[in-house]
Amino acid sequence: MTYFADLSSYSYLEVNEAMLNVGWLDREHEYTTGPAPAGLVDALADLATGAVSVCRGTHFCNLCPDFQTARENTSRGETFIGSGEVRVTSARGTIYTSPAMIVHYVETHGYLPPEEYCEAVLAQLAGE
């Protein structure tokens, strides 16, 4: 999977709307870690069940210590997270796009997404 810096402009697929990247992690690049806001992992897991653009083949987490572990982590419970993207729109209308695997990054690798992204995810869940 290609690395993108958090909050950079999305240019992975041809899209009409401006979107910002969040959570396209790679072990070659540092990422922010910290305790996730309450409910964030559950919210991301929920979003992962509705992932879009599942057309890029299977992605394996390269932060995991070995391939066997990474392969096990392409699923979280019943949800396949080794492909596809999750999209969230903030109250200000900003659209964020992330790999479905972002839930694994937060839950297992301590990744802390940008605050504005966490707020948008939690607000979206609350609004359902």
Ligand SMILES: [Zn+2]
């Ligand atoms: Zn991993």
